[in-house]
Amino acid sequence: MLPEENNPTPLAWHDNWKNPSPAQKLFMGTPFIGLDWRAFRAFKKKLKQRDKSINNLWTEDQELCSIRDDVSTMSAKVFGWPNTLFHPDDPCAILFWSPRADLRIVEMFQWLEDKYDVSFNCILDRLDEMSFFQLIEWIQVAIHDNEAQKNFT
Numbered sequence: 001m002l003p004e005e006n007n008p009t010p011l012a013w014h015d016n017w018k019n020p021s022p023a024q025k026l027f028m029g030t031p032f033i034g035l036d037w038r039a040f041r042a043f044k045k046k047l048k049q050r051d052k053s054i055n056n057l058w059t060e061d062q063e064l065c066s067i068r069d070d071v072s073t074m075s076a077k078v079f080g081w082p083n084t085l086f087h088p089d090d091p092c093a094i095l096f097w098s099p100r101a102d103l104r105i106v107e108m109f110q111w112l113e114d115k116y117d118v119s120f121n122c123i124l125d126r127l128d129e130m131s132f133f134q135l136i137e138w139i140q141v142a143i144h145d146n147e148a149q150k151n152f153t
Helices: 022-026 035-049 052-057 062-079 104-116 132-152
Strands: none
Touching: 062 104, 062 132, 104 132
């Protein structure tokens, strides 16, 4: 049994990925050999090693788990993750990232706004510091705030 199976750890940027060398910066964005692509492959490999037992790290709140399942399914689809087995402490900065310099994050947030009828403008600048659990919890609170406002008016 792999250590990851016994004690799943959150995804994390490797120190080399945080401070790339000049050569690594030069090849950034180069398919298959660039540092960003290697990081993406490493994250995919770690996700593939996880099993459904990672869901035991989550709360038993059914509503929260339903939001988690929906968001992780869409994130896997949009960003190309091999599965939806996200650790509560996985950084959103990784889960909502792709080595392609495209508009996938916009697609993801548009889907979230349409699905949950919440605006993400207030958290966009904090997303890089949020864990996946914090995001899911924020969505849950925002949904309830919206419902309360609709009932009030």
